[in-house]
Amino acid sequence: MTLLSGLVIVVMAVALLRALMPSRPILSAVAGGPAAIVLLALYWRDLLGMDFWAGAVGFVAILSALLVVLHPNPMVSVLFLILNLLCVALFYIMLHAHLLAALQVIVYAGAIMVLFVFVIMLLNLKSEEGLRLGRGRQRWPAHLLGVGFAGILFWVLRHRTDQAFADSPRWLEGFGTARDMGTLLFTDFVFATEIASVLLVAAMVGAVILAKRRLD
Amino acid sequence: MNPLTARLLLEATIKIALLFFVNLTAVAYMTLVERRVCAWIQDRSGPNRVGPFGLLQPLADGIKFIFKEAITPPQAHKALYLLAPVIIFVPAMAAFSVIPIGPPLMILGRAVPLQIADVDSGLLVILGLSSLGVYGIALAGWSSNNKYSLMGGLRSSAQLISYELAMGFAVVGVLMSAGSLRLNDVVERQMQHGWNILWQFPGFLVFLTAAFAETNRLPFDLPEAESELVAGYHTEYSGMRFSMFYMAEYLNMITASALVTTLYFGGYHVPGLAALDLNPTLAALIQVGAFLAKVAFFLFVYVWVRWTLPRFRYDQLMNLGWKVLLPIAVAHVLWVAFIILMGWA
Numbered sequence: 068m069t070l071l072s073g074l075v076i077v078v079m080a081v082a083l084l085r086a087l088m089p090s091r092p093i094l095s096a097v098a099g100g101p102a103a104i105v106l107l108a109l110y111w112r113d114l115l116g117m118d119f120w121a122g123a124v125g126f127v128a129i130l131s132a133l134l135v136v137l138h139p140n141p142m143v144s145v146l147f148l149i150l151n152l153l154c155v156a157l158f159y160i161m162l163h164a165h166l167l168a169a170l171q172v173i174v175y176a177g178a179i180m181v182l183f184v185f186v187i188m189l190l191n192l193k194s195e196e197g198l199r200l201g202r203g204r205q206r207w208p209a210h211l212l213g214v215g216f217a218g219i220l221f222w223v224l225r226h227r228t229d230q231a232f233a234d235s236p237r238w239l240e241g242f243g244t245a246r247d248m249g250t251l252l253f254t255d256f257v258f259a260t261e262i263a264s265v266l267l268v269a270a271m272v273g274a275v276i277l278a279k280r281r282l283d
Numbered sequence: 284m285n286p287l288t289a290r291l292l293l294e295a296t297i298k299i300a301l302l303f304f305v306n307l308t309a310v311a312y313m314t315l316v317e318r319r320v321c322a323w324i325q326d327r328s329g330p331n332r333v334g335p336f337g338l339l340q341p342l343a344d345g346i347k348f349i350f351k352e353a354i355t356p357p358q359a360h361k362a363l364y365l366l367a368p369v370i371i372f373v374p375a376m377a378a379f380s381v382i383p384i385g386p387p388l389m390i391l392g393r394a395v396p397l398q399i400a401d402v403d404s405g406l407l408v409i410l411g412l413s414s415l416g417v418y419g420i421a422l423a424g425w426s427s428n429n430k431y432s433l434m435g436g437l438r439s440s441a442q443l444i445s446y447e448l449a450m451g452f453a454v455v456g457v458l459m460s461a462g463s464l465r466l467n468d469v470v471e472r473q474m475q476h477g478w479n480i481l482w483q484f485p486g487f488l489v490f491l492t493a494a495f496a497e498t499n500r501l502p503f504d505l506p507e508a509e510s511e512l513v514a515g516y517h518t519e520y521s522g523m524r525f526s527m528f529y530m531a532e533y534l535n536m537i538t539a540s541a542l543v544t545t546l547y548f549g550g551y552h553v554p555g556l557a558a559l560d561l562n563p564t565l566a567a568l569i570q571v572g573a574f575l576a577k578v579a580f581f582l583f584v585y586v587w588v589r590w591t592l593p594r595f596r597y598d599q600l601m602n603l604g605w606k607v608l609l610p611i612a613v614a615h616v617l618w619v620a621f622i623i624l625m626g627w628a
Contacts (some may be wrong), residue, residue, distance in 0.1 A: 070400070070458070091285070133487060140360075142363065142422075142425060142426075143362075143363070146363070146418075146422075149418070165403050165404055166404050166407070166464075166544065169404045169407035169410075170407065170409055171412050172411035172412075172415070173410055173411040173414055174415075176411075176414075176446065177410075177411055177414030177415060177447075178414065178444070180418075181414070181417060181418075181421070181440050181443060181444060182444070184418065184421050184422075184425075184440060185421075185437065185440040185441065185444075187425075187432060188421065188424070188425050188436060188437055189437065235374070243403075244403045244404075245403065245404055245464045246462075246463070267510065
Protein backbone atom coordinates (compact mmCIF):
# COMPACT_ATOMS: atom_id res chain seq x y z
CA MET A 68 0.00 0.00 0.00
CA THR A 69 2.98 2.31 0.56
CA LEU A 70 3.67 2.27 -3.16
CA LEU A 71 0.08 3.19 -3.92
CA SER A 72 -0.06 6.17 -1.57
CA GLY A 73 3.30 7.34 -2.92
CA LEU A 74 2.05 7.12 -6.51
CA VAL A 75 -1.11 8.98 -5.57
CA ILE A 76 0.98 11.80 -4.12
CA VAL A 77 3.15 11.85 -7.26
CA VAL A 78 0.09 12.05 -9.53
CA MET A 79 -1.41 14.85 -7.44
CA ALA A 80 1.89 16.78 -7.41
CA VAL A 81 2.16 16.47 -11.20
CA ALA A 82 -1.42 17.68 -11.63
CA LEU A 83 -0.72 20.64 -9.32
CA LEU A 84 2.45 21.54 -11.23
CA ARG A 85 0.59 21.41 -14.54
CA ALA A 86 -2.17 23.61 -13.14
CA LEU A 87 0.27 26.17 -11.71
CA MET A 88 2.53 26.31 -14.78
CA PRO A 89 0.51 25.31 -17.84
CA SER A 90 3.07 26.78 -20.23
CA ARG A 91 5.82 24.36 -19.19
CA PRO A 92 4.44 20.79 -19.45
CA ILE A 93 7.90 19.18 -19.57
CA LEU A 94 8.60 20.30 -16.01
CA SER A 95 5.89 18.13 -14.48
CA ALA A 96 7.09 15.09 -16.44
CA VAL A 97 10.65 15.68 -15.25
CA ALA A 98 9.47 15.96 -11.66
CA GLY A 99 6.89 13.16 -11.69
CA GLY A 100 8.58 10.52 -13.88
CA PRO A 101 11.76 9.92 -11.83
CA ALA A 102 9.80 10.09 -8.56
CA ALA A 103 7.43 7.38 -9.80
CA ILE A 104 10.35 5.21 -11.00
CA VAL A 105 12.15 5.55 -7.63
CA LEU A 106 8.93 4.58 -5.82
CA LEU A 107 8.47 1.54 -8.10
CA ALA A 108 12.05 0.42 -7.48
CA LEU A 109 11.80 0.84 -3.69
CA TYR A 110 8.46 -0.89 -3.18
CA TRP A 111 8.36 -3.39 -6.07
CA ARG A 112 7.12 -6.10 -3.71
CA ASP A 113 3.84 -4.23 -3.43
CA LEU A 114 3.21 -4.98 -7.09
CA LEU A 115 2.80 -8.69 -6.30
CA GLY A 116 0.12 -8.15 -3.64
CA MET A 117 -3.62 -8.04 -4.15
CA ASP A 118 -4.06 -5.06 -1.78
CA PHE A 119 -2.07 -2.80 -4.05
CA TRP A 120 -4.16 -3.61 -7.12
CA ALA A 121 -7.44 -3.20 -5.27
CA GLY A 122 -6.24 0.22 -4.09
CA ALA A 123 -4.99 1.22 -7.54
CA VAL A 124 -8.26 0.26 -9.26
CA GLY A 125 -10.18 2.06 -6.53
CA PHE A 126 -8.07 5.18 -7.08
CA VAL A 127 -8.76 5.13 -10.83
CA ALA A 128 -12.46 4.48 -10.15
CA ILE A 129 -12.79 7.47 -7.83
CA LEU A 130 -10.76 9.73 -10.11
CA SER A 131 -12.83 8.80 -13.18
CA ALA A 132 -16.09 9.21 -11.24
CA LEU A 133 -15.03 12.74 -10.24
CA LEU A 134 -14.08 13.58 -13.82
CA VAL A 135 -17.48 12.36 -15.10
CA VAL A 136 -19.07 15.15 -13.09
CA LEU A 137 -16.38 17.82 -13.37
CA HIS A 138 -15.30 17.61 -17.01
CA PRO A 139 -16.96 20.29 -19.18
CA ASN A 140 -17.08 18.19 -22.36
CA PRO A 141 -19.97 15.66 -22.34
CA MET A 142 -18.18 13.21 -24.66
CA VAL A 143 -15.13 13.06 -22.40
CA SER A 144 -17.44 12.66 -19.39
CA VAL A 145 -19.05 9.63 -21.03
CA LEU A 146 -15.62 8.12 -21.66
CA PHE A 147 -14.70 8.53 -18.01
CA LEU A 148 -18.01 6.90 -17.08
CA ILE A 149 -17.02 3.91 -19.25
CA LEU A 150 -13.63 3.81 -17.49
CA ASN A 151 -15.43 3.87 -14.16
CA LEU A 152 -17.67 0.96 -15.17
CA LEU A 153 -14.62 -1.01 -16.32
CA CYS A 154 -13.05 -0.42 -12.90
CA VAL A 155 -16.17 -1.87 -11.28
CA ALA A 156 -15.80 -4.91 -13.57
CA LEU A 157 -12.21 -5.28 -12.32
CA PHE A 158 -13.49 -5.25 -8.75
CA TYR A 159 -15.90 -8.06 -9.62
CA ILE A 160 -12.97 -10.06 -11.00
CA MET A 161 -11.05 -9.51 -7.76
CA LEU A 162 -14.07 -10.84 -5.85
CA HIS A 163 -14.08 -13.97 -8.09
CA ALA A 164 -17.37 -12.98 -9.69
CA HIS A 165 -16.15 -13.52 -13.26
CA LEU A 166 -19.58 -13.86 -14.82
CA LEU A 167 -20.75 -10.64 -13.22
CA ALA A 168 -17.63 -8.88 -14.54
CA ALA A 169 -18.27 -10.08 -18.09
CA LEU A 170 -21.91 -9.02 -17.87
CA GLN A 171 -20.90 -5.64 -16.48
CA VAL A 172 -18.67 -5.07 -19.50
CA ILE A 173 -21.24 -6.29 -22.03
CA VAL A 174 -24.35 -4.64 -20.61
CA TYR A 175 -23.09 -1.42 -19.04
CA ALA A 176 -19.76 -0.58 -20.64
CA GLY A 177 -20.83 -2.08 -23.97
CA ALA A 178 -24.52 -1.71 -24.75
CA ILE A 179 -25.82 1.08 -22.54
CA MET A 180 -22.88 3.42 -22.94
CA VAL A 181 -23.00 3.03 -26.73
CA LEU A 182 -26.48 4.55 -26.49
CA PHE A 183 -25.07 7.45 -24.44
CA VAL A 184 -22.36 8.06 -27.04
CA PHE A 185 -24.94 7.76 -29.81
CA VAL A 186 -27.23 10.37 -28.23
CA ILE A 187 -24.39 12.84 -27.58
CA MET A 188 -23.22 12.50 -31.18
CA LEU A 189 -26.76 12.91 -32.46
CA LEU A 190 -27.51 16.02 -30.37
CA ASN A 191 -24.01 17.35 -31.10
CA LEU A 192 -23.65 18.67 -27.55
CA LYS A 193 -20.86 21.22 -27.20
CA SER A 194 -18.84 21.84 -24.08
CA GLU A 195 -20.37 23.83 -21.24
CA GLU A 196 -23.87 24.02 -22.73
CA GLY A 197 -26.05 24.17 -19.63
CA LEU A 198 -23.78 21.62 -18.03
CA ARG A 199 -21.94 23.93 -15.64
CA LEU A 200 -21.73 22.82 -12.08
CA GLY A 201 -24.01 24.32 -9.45
CA ARG A 202 -26.54 26.24 -11.56
CA GLY A 203 -30.29 25.97 -11.94
CA ARG A 204 -33.32 25.03 -9.88
CA GLN A 205 -32.13 21.59 -8.89
CA ARG A 206 -29.12 22.94 -7.06
CA TRP A 207 -30.32 22.69 -3.45
CA PRO A 208 -32.14 19.34 -3.72
CA ALA A 209 -29.01 17.97 -5.40
CA HIS A 210 -26.83 19.15 -2.51
CA LEU A 211 -29.23 17.62 -0.01
CA LEU A 212 -29.29 14.28 -1.82
CA GLY A 213 -25.51 14.27 -2.14
CA VAL A 214 -24.94 14.88 1.55
CA GLY A 215 -27.57 12.28 2.46
CA PHE A 216 -25.99 9.67 0.21
CA ALA A 217 -22.53 10.40 1.59
CA GLY A 218 -23.96 9.97 5.11
CA ILE A 219 -25.44 6.58 4.24
CA LEU A 220 -22.15 5.46 2.68
CA PHE A 221 -20.24 6.57 5.77
CA TRP A 222 -22.66 4.74 8.03
CA VAL A 223 -22.32 1.54 5.99
CA LEU A 224 -18.53 1.74 6.07
CA ARG A 225 -18.54 2.26 9.84
CA HIS A 226 -20.83 -0.69 10.52
CA ARG A 227 -19.52 -3.22 8.03
CA THR A 228 -18.32 -6.56 9.29
CA ASP A 229 -15.02 -8.03 8.22
CA GLN A 230 -16.65 -11.39 7.61
CA ALA A 231 -17.21 -11.70 3.87
CA PHE A 232 -20.54 -12.93 2.58
CA ALA A 233 -18.82 -15.61 0.52
CA ASP A 234 -17.79 -17.51 3.68
CA SER A 235 -20.81 -19.77 3.41
CA PRO A 236 -19.35 -23.11 2.26
CA ARG A 237 -22.14 -23.58 -0.26
CA TRP A 238 -21.13 -20.46 -2.18
CA LEU A 239 -17.41 -21.08 -2.15
CA GLU A 240 -17.72 -24.11 -4.44
CA GLY A 241 -17.69 -22.74 -7.99
CA PHE A 242 -18.66 -19.28 -6.76
CA GLY A 243 -19.17 -16.77 -9.54
CA THR A 244 -19.35 -19.24 -12.42
CA ALA A 245 -22.23 -19.11 -14.88
CA ARG A 246 -23.60 -22.44 -13.66
CA ASP A 247 -23.61 -21.46 -10.00
CA MET A 248 -25.12 -18.06 -10.61
CA GLY A 249 -27.84 -19.49 -12.88
CA THR A 250 -28.76 -22.08 -10.27
CA LEU A 251 -29.02 -19.41 -7.58
CA LEU A 252 -31.11 -17.12 -9.79
CA PHE A 253 -33.60 -19.87 -10.57
CA THR A 254 -33.85 -21.40 -7.08
CA ASP A 255 -33.26 -19.07 -4.12
CA PHE A 256 -33.86 -15.80 -5.95
CA VAL A 257 -36.44 -16.84 -8.52
CA PHE A 258 -39.01 -14.35 -7.23
CA ALA A 259 -36.62 -11.39 -7.50
CA THR A 260 -35.54 -12.51 -10.99
CA GLU A 261 -39.12 -12.75 -12.24
CA ILE A 262 -40.11 -9.43 -10.66
CA ALA A 263 -37.13 -7.74 -12.32
CA SER A 264 -38.14 -9.10 -15.73
CA VAL A 265 -41.74 -7.88 -15.23
CA LEU A 266 -40.41 -4.44 -14.29
CA LEU A 267 -38.25 -4.34 -17.40
CA VAL A 268 -41.19 -5.27 -19.63
CA ALA A 269 -43.29 -2.54 -17.99
CA ALA A 270 -40.52 0.02 -18.59
CA MET A 271 -40.19 -1.09 -22.21
CA VAL A 272 -43.95 -0.82 -22.88
CA GLY A 273 -43.95 2.61 -21.22
CA ALA A 274 -41.07 3.79 -23.42
CA VAL A 275 -42.81 2.59 -26.59
CA ILE A 276 -46.07 4.33 -25.64
CA LEU A 277 -44.28 7.59 -24.84
CA ALA A 278 -42.42 7.48 -28.15
CA LYS A 279 -45.58 6.66 -30.12
CA ARG A 280 -47.62 9.48 -28.57
CA ARG A 281 -45.14 12.05 -29.73
CA LEU A 282 -45.29 10.83 -33.32
CA ASP A 283 -49.03 11.35 -33.99
CA MET B 284 9.06 -16.59 -6.45
CA ASN B 285 8.65 -20.36 -6.62
CA PRO B 286 9.65 -22.21 -9.81
CA LEU B 287 6.10 -23.08 -10.88
CA THR B 288 4.94 -19.46 -10.75
CA ALA B 289 8.04 -18.40 -12.67
CA ARG B 290 7.38 -21.05 -15.28
CA LEU B 291 3.71 -20.07 -15.63
CA LEU B 292 4.69 -16.42 -16.05
CA LEU B 293 7.27 -17.34 -18.68
CA GLU B 294 4.77 -19.51 -20.56
CA ALA B 295 2.17 -16.75 -20.55
CA THR B 296 4.71 -14.19 -21.78
CA ILE B 297 5.85 -16.45 -24.63
CA LYS B 298 2.26 -17.21 -25.63
CA ILE B 299 1.32 -13.53 -25.65
CA ALA B 300 4.40 -12.63 -27.70
CA LEU B 301 3.57 -15.43 -30.15
CA LEU B 302 -0.02 -14.23 -30.39
CA PHE B 303 1.16 -10.73 -31.29
CA PHE B 304 3.66 -11.99 -33.84
CA VAL B 305 1.35 -14.51 -35.54
CA ASN B 306 -1.70 -12.28 -35.56
CA LEU B 307 0.07 -9.19 -36.87
CA THR B 308 1.84 -11.21 -39.57
CA ALA B 309 -1.48 -12.77 -40.51
CA VAL B 310 -3.00 -9.29 -40.74
CA ALA B 311 -0.22 -8.10 -43.04
CA TYR B 312 -0.61 -11.09 -45.32
CA MET B 313 -4.42 -10.92 -45.24
CA THR B 314 -4.15 -7.54 -46.95
CA LEU B 315 -2.15 -9.22 -49.71
CA VAL B 316 -4.58 -12.15 -49.89
CA GLU B 317 -7.46 -9.72 -50.09
CA ARG B 318 -5.94 -7.84 -53.00
CA ARG B 319 -4.83 -10.97 -54.85
CA VAL B 320 -8.18 -12.76 -54.42
CA CYS B 321 -10.04 -9.60 -55.39
CA ALA B 322 -7.92 -9.35 -58.51
CA TRP B 323 -8.55 -13.02 -59.26
CA ILE B 324 -12.33 -12.57 -58.88
CA GLN B 325 -12.22 -9.53 -61.16
CA ASP B 326 -9.91 -11.26 -63.66
CA ARG B 327 -6.89 -9.02 -62.99
CA SER B 328 -3.37 -9.76 -61.74
CA GLY B 329 -3.23 -7.77 -58.51
CA PRO B 330 0.01 -6.70 -56.76
CA ASN B 331 2.69 -9.08 -58.12
CA ARG B 332 5.79 -6.86 -58.46
CA VAL B 333 7.32 -6.66 -54.96
CA GLY B 334 9.10 -9.95 -54.40
CA PRO B 335 7.97 -13.32 -55.82
CA PHE B 336 4.17 -13.33 -56.36
CA GLY B 337 4.05 -9.93 -54.58
CA LEU B 338 4.93 -11.62 -51.27
CA LEU B 339 6.90 -8.60 -50.02
CA GLN B 340 4.05 -6.18 -50.77
CA PRO B 341 2.84 -6.03 -47.10
CA LEU B 342 6.38 -5.04 -46.07
CA ALA B 343 6.44 -2.22 -48.62
CA ASP B 344 2.98 -1.08 -47.44
CA GLY B 345 4.12 -1.11 -43.82
CA ILE B 346 7.19 1.02 -44.58
CA LYS B 347 5.02 3.43 -46.54
CA PHE B 348 2.55 3.73 -43.64
CA ILE B 349 5.35 4.57 -41.23
CA PHE B 350 6.85 7.28 -43.43
CA LYS B 351 3.56 9.03 -44.28
CA GLU B 352 2.87 12.29 -42.49
CA ALA B 353 0.56 11.87 -39.48
CA ILE B 354 -1.91 14.71 -39.92
CA THR B 355 -4.09 16.02 -37.08
CA PRO B 356 -6.94 18.24 -38.35
CA PRO B 357 -6.88 21.64 -36.57
CA GLN B 358 -10.58 21.42 -35.64
CA ALA B 359 -10.29 17.94 -34.14
CA HIS B 360 -10.62 17.10 -30.44
CA LYS B 361 -6.97 16.19 -30.19
CA ALA B 362 -6.88 13.83 -27.21
CA LEU B 363 -9.80 11.70 -28.40
CA TYR B 364 -8.54 11.83 -31.99
CA LEU B 365 -5.27 10.24 -30.88
CA LEU B 366 -6.98 7.81 -28.50
CA ALA B 367 -9.53 6.39 -30.97
CA PRO B 368 -7.14 4.13 -32.97
CA VAL B 369 -5.83 2.71 -29.68
CA ILE B 370 -9.33 2.03 -28.35
CA ILE B 371 -10.23 0.09 -31.47
CA PHE B 372 -6.95 -1.83 -31.63
CA VAL B 373 -6.65 -3.12 -28.06
CA PRO B 374 -9.95 -5.09 -27.82
CA ALA B 375 -9.36 -6.47 -31.32
CA MET B 376 -6.03 -7.91 -30.16
CA ALA B 377 -7.23 -9.02 -26.72
CA ALA B 378 -10.31 -10.94 -27.88
CA PHE B 379 -8.22 -13.75 -29.38
CA SER B 380 -6.67 -14.61 -26.00
CA VAL B 381 -9.54 -16.86 -24.82
CA ILE B 382 -9.78 -18.99 -27.99
CA PRO B 383 -8.21 -22.47 -27.68
CA ILE B 384 -6.16 -23.20 -30.80
CA GLY B 385 -5.26 -26.78 -29.89
CA PRO B 386 -5.30 -29.44 -27.17
CA PRO B 387 -2.79 -29.11 -24.30
CA LEU B 388 0.72 -29.78 -25.54
CA MET B 389 3.34 -31.60 -23.40
CA ILE B 390 6.39 -29.33 -23.18
CA LEU B 391 9.21 -30.23 -20.72
CA GLY B 392 7.00 -32.32 -18.48
CA ARG B 393 3.99 -30.03 -18.19
CA ALA B 394 0.83 -29.91 -20.27
CA VAL B 395 0.74 -26.39 -21.69
CA PRO B 396 -2.75 -25.26 -22.75
CA LEU B 397 -2.64 -23.69 -26.22
CA GLN B 398 -4.73 -20.75 -25.12
CA ILE B 399 -3.69 -17.65 -23.21
CA ALA B 400 -6.57 -17.48 -20.74
CA ASP B 401 -8.93 -20.36 -19.97
CA VAL B 402 -11.79 -18.23 -18.65
CA ASP B 403 -14.97 -19.72 -17.25
CA SER B 404 -17.11 -17.32 -19.29
CA GLY B 405 -14.83 -17.07 -22.33
CA LEU B 406 -17.68 -16.57 -24.77
CA LEU B 407 -18.93 -13.54 -22.84
CA VAL B 408 -15.41 -12.11 -22.70
CA ILE B 409 -15.24 -12.13 -26.49
CA LEU B 410 -18.69 -10.58 -26.85
CA GLY B 411 -17.78 -7.92 -24.28
CA LEU B 412 -14.49 -7.00 -25.95
CA SER B 413 -16.06 -6.84 -29.39
CA SER B 414 -18.70 -4.47 -28.02
CA LEU B 415 -15.94 -2.20 -26.67
CA GLY B 416 -14.27 -1.92 -30.08
CA VAL B 417 -17.13 0.17 -31.42
CA TYR B 418 -16.10 3.10 -29.20
CA GLY B 419 -12.97 3.46 -31.30
CA ILE B 420 -15.07 3.92 -34.44
CA ALA B 421 -17.62 6.20 -32.81
CA LEU B 422 -14.91 8.36 -31.20
CA ALA B 423 -12.85 8.54 -34.39
CA GLY B 424 -15.95 9.79 -36.19
CA TRP B 425 -16.86 12.30 -33.51
CA SER B 426 -13.40 13.68 -32.71
CA SER B 427 -12.41 14.28 -36.36
CA ASN B 428 -15.00 17.08 -36.48
CA ASN B 429 -15.95 16.23 -40.04
CA LYS B 430 -19.54 15.53 -41.06
CA TYR B 431 -18.68 12.44 -43.11
CA SER B 432 -16.71 11.00 -40.21
CA LEU B 433 -19.54 11.78 -37.81
CA MET B 434 -22.04 9.98 -40.05
CA GLY B 435 -19.74 6.96 -40.15
CA GLY B 436 -19.41 6.90 -36.38
CA LEU B 437 -23.17 7.23 -35.89
CA ARG B 438 -23.87 4.42 -38.31
CA SER B 439 -21.44 2.11 -36.59
CA SER B 440 -23.07 2.57 -33.17
CA ALA B 441 -26.55 2.02 -34.63
CA GLN B 442 -25.28 -1.03 -36.50
CA LEU B 443 -23.75 -2.50 -33.36
CA ILE B 444 -26.98 -2.15 -31.40
CA SER B 445 -28.96 -3.92 -34.13
CA TYR B 446 -26.58 -6.82 -34.59
CA GLU B 447 -25.29 -7.62 -31.15
CA LEU B 448 -28.67 -8.96 -30.04
CA ALA B 449 -29.01 -11.40 -32.94
CA MET B 450 -25.42 -12.52 -32.40
CA GLY B 451 -26.05 -13.13 -28.71
CA PHE B 452 -29.15 -15.20 -29.40
CA ALA B 453 -27.35 -17.27 -32.04
CA VAL B 454 -24.65 -18.09 -29.50
CA VAL B 455 -27.25 -19.15 -26.90
CA GLY B 456 -27.87 -22.30 -28.98
CA VAL B 457 -24.21 -23.29 -28.73
CA LEU B 458 -23.96 -22.69 -25.01
CA MET B 459 -27.19 -24.60 -24.35
CA SER B 460 -25.81 -27.66 -26.08
CA ALA B 461 -22.43 -27.41 -24.35
CA GLY B 462 -23.93 -26.45 -20.99
CA SER B 463 -21.04 -24.04 -20.43
CA LEU B 464 -19.61 -20.71 -21.54
CA ARG B 465 -16.05 -22.05 -21.56
CA LEU B 466 -14.80 -22.41 -25.12
CA ASN B 467 -12.86 -25.58 -24.19
CA ASP B 468 -16.12 -27.19 -23.05
CA VAL B 469 -17.77 -26.14 -26.32
CA VAL B 470 -14.99 -27.82 -28.32
CA GLU B 471 -14.99 -30.95 -26.14
CA ARG B 472 -18.73 -31.37 -26.48
CA GLN B 473 -18.40 -31.19 -30.27
CA MET B 474 -15.62 -33.80 -30.18
CA GLN B 475 -17.96 -36.25 -28.49
CA HIS B 476 -21.27 -35.48 -30.17
CA GLY B 477 -20.40 -34.10 -33.60
CA TRP B 478 -19.96 -30.55 -34.81
CA ASN B 479 -22.64 -28.01 -33.99
CA ILE B 480 -23.05 -27.03 -37.63
CA LEU B 481 -24.77 -30.37 -38.27
CA TRP B 482 -27.87 -29.39 -36.30
CA GLN B 483 -27.52 -25.66 -35.64
CA PHE B 484 -27.36 -24.35 -39.16
CA PRO B 485 -29.75 -21.35 -38.65
CA GLY B 486 -27.69 -20.24 -35.65
CA PHE B 487 -24.51 -20.49 -37.71
CA LEU B 488 -26.04 -18.41 -40.50
CA VAL B 489 -27.23 -15.69 -38.12
CA PHE B 490 -23.89 -15.67 -36.32
CA LEU B 491 -21.90 -15.40 -39.54
CA THR B 492 -24.07 -12.54 -40.83
CA ALA B 493 -23.84 -10.69 -37.53
CA ALA B 494 -20.08 -11.26 -37.51
CA PHE B 495 -19.84 -9.56 -40.90
CA ALA B 496 -21.75 -6.59 -39.49
CA GLU B 497 -19.62 -6.51 -36.31
CA THR B 498 -16.38 -6.41 -38.25
CA ASN B 499 -17.74 -3.70 -40.61
CA ARG B 500 -17.00 -5.76 -43.69
CA LEU B 501 -18.86 -5.55 -46.95
CA PRO B 502 -21.85 -6.02 -47.45
CA PHE B 503 -22.21 -4.21 -44.10
CA ASP B 504 -19.38 -1.68 -44.25
CA LEU B 505 -21.75 1.28 -43.90
CA PRO B 506 -19.54 3.12 -41.39
CA GLU B 507 -16.98 3.64 -44.14
CA ALA B 508 -19.15 3.38 -47.30
CA GLU B 509 -16.67 5.09 -49.63
CA SER B 510 -19.28 5.92 -52.27
CA GLU B 511 -21.29 8.07 -49.84
CA LEU B 512 -19.01 9.05 -46.94
CA VAL B 513 -15.54 9.43 -48.54
CA ALA B 514 -13.98 6.94 -46.09
CA GLY B 515 -16.41 7.25 -43.17
CA TYR B 516 -14.99 7.34 -39.68
CA HIS B 517 -11.32 7.27 -40.70
CA THR B 518 -11.51 9.95 -43.40
CA GLU B 519 -9.21 12.29 -41.45
CA TYR B 520 -6.62 9.69 -40.42
CA SER B 521 -3.34 9.15 -42.20
CA GLY B 522 -0.14 7.16 -41.87
CA MET B 523 0.25 4.70 -39.02
CA ARG B 524 -2.93 5.91 -37.28
CA PHE B 525 -4.98 4.98 -40.33
CA SER B 526 -3.22 1.65 -40.52
CA MET B 527 -4.26 0.89 -36.92
CA PHE B 528 -7.91 1.02 -38.01
CA TYR B 529 -7.00 -1.20 -40.91
CA MET B 530 -5.18 -3.69 -38.70
CA ALA B 531 -8.05 -3.71 -36.20
CA GLU B 532 -10.49 -4.60 -38.97
CA TYR B 533 -8.40 -7.56 -40.07
CA LEU B 534 -7.75 -8.63 -36.46
CA ASN B 535 -11.49 -8.64 -35.86
CA MET B 536 -11.91 -10.75 -38.99
CA ILE B 537 -9.38 -13.28 -37.69
CA THR B 538 -11.06 -13.43 -34.26
CA ALA B 539 -14.52 -13.80 -35.82
CA SER B 540 -13.29 -16.61 -38.09
CA ALA B 541 -11.67 -18.37 -35.15
CA LEU B 542 -14.88 -17.98 -33.17
CA VAL B 543 -17.05 -19.42 -35.95
CA THR B 544 -14.63 -22.34 -36.18
CA THR B 545 -14.73 -22.92 -32.41
CA LEU B 546 -18.48 -22.59 -32.00
CA TYR B 547 -19.78 -24.44 -35.04
CA PHE B 548 -16.96 -26.37 -36.72
CA GLY B 549 -15.48 -28.29 -33.81
CA GLY B 550 -12.58 -25.93 -33.09
CA TYR B 551 -9.35 -27.93 -33.36
CA HIS B 552 -11.19 -31.25 -33.67
CA VAL B 553 -10.22 -33.52 -36.59
CA PRO B 554 -12.74 -36.35 -37.17
CA GLY B 555 -11.19 -39.81 -36.97
CA LEU B 556 -7.85 -38.63 -35.57
CA ALA B 557 -8.35 -40.31 -32.18
CA ALA B 558 -8.79 -43.71 -33.90
CA LEU B 559 -5.35 -43.47 -35.54
CA ASP B 560 -3.59 -43.64 -32.15
CA LEU B 561 -0.76 -41.24 -33.02
CA ASN B 562 1.98 -39.83 -30.81
CA PRO B 563 0.16 -37.19 -28.66
CA THR B 564 2.51 -34.35 -29.67
CA LEU B 565 2.07 -35.12 -33.35
CA ALA B 566 -1.70 -35.39 -32.91
CA ALA B 567 -1.78 -32.03 -31.12
CA LEU B 568 0.20 -30.38 -33.91
CA ILE B 569 -2.13 -31.85 -36.54
CA GLN B 570 -5.08 -30.45 -34.60
CA VAL B 571 -3.50 -26.99 -34.44
CA GLY B 572 -2.96 -27.22 -38.19
CA ALA B 573 -6.61 -28.19 -38.69
CA PHE B 574 -7.74 -25.23 -36.60
CA LEU B 575 -5.60 -22.84 -38.64
CA ALA B 576 -6.90 -24.34 -41.89
CA LYS B 577 -10.52 -23.85 -40.79
CA VAL B 578 -9.80 -20.24 -39.77
CA ALA B 579 -8.08 -19.64 -43.11
CA PHE B 580 -11.14 -20.95 -44.91
CA PHE B 581 -13.44 -18.49 -43.13
CA LEU B 582 -11.02 -15.66 -43.81
CA PHE B 583 -11.27 -16.60 -47.46
CA VAL B 584 -15.08 -16.53 -47.16
CA TYR B 585 -14.81 -12.98 -45.80
CA VAL B 586 -12.81 -11.88 -48.86
CA TRP B 587 -15.00 -13.86 -51.23
CA VAL B 588 -18.21 -12.28 -49.92
CA ARG B 589 -16.71 -8.80 -50.00
CA TRP B 590 -15.97 -8.98 -53.72
CA THR B 591 -19.24 -10.73 -54.58
CA LEU B 592 -22.07 -8.87 -52.82
CA PRO B 593 -22.95 -5.17 -53.19
CA ARG B 594 -23.34 -2.95 -50.13
CA PHE B 595 -26.66 -2.89 -48.28
CA ARG B 596 -28.59 0.35 -47.99
CA TYR B 597 -28.91 1.66 -44.44
CA ASP B 598 -32.63 0.87 -43.98
CA GLN B 599 -32.11 -2.59 -45.49
CA LEU B 600 -29.41 -3.25 -42.92
CA MET B 601 -31.73 -2.23 -40.07
CA ASN B 602 -34.59 -4.32 -41.44
CA LEU B 603 -32.37 -7.33 -41.86
CA GLY B 604 -31.06 -7.05 -38.31
CA TRP B 605 -34.30 -6.52 -36.43
CA LYS B 606 -36.93 -8.18 -38.63
CA VAL B 607 -35.10 -11.15 -40.14
CA LEU B 608 -32.04 -12.16 -38.11
CA LEU B 609 -33.47 -11.61 -34.63
CA PRO B 610 -36.64 -13.72 -35.20
CA ILE B 611 -34.57 -16.48 -36.82
CA ALA B 612 -32.20 -16.44 -33.86
CA VAL B 613 -35.04 -16.65 -31.31
CA ALA B 614 -36.70 -19.48 -33.24
CA HIS B 615 -33.33 -21.21 -33.35
CA VAL B 616 -33.03 -21.04 -29.55
CA LEU B 617 -36.44 -22.71 -29.23
CA TRP B 618 -35.42 -25.37 -31.77
CA VAL B 619 -32.21 -26.21 -29.92
CA ALA B 620 -34.09 -26.32 -26.59
CA PHE B 621 -36.66 -28.70 -28.13
CA ILE B 622 -33.95 -31.04 -29.45
CA ILE B 623 -32.18 -31.09 -26.09
CA LEU B 624 -35.44 -31.71 -24.21
CA MET B 625 -36.30 -34.65 -26.45
CA GLY B 626 -32.84 -36.04 -25.83
CA TRP B 627 -31.91 -36.20 -29.53
CA ALA B 628 -28.75 -34.13 -29.23
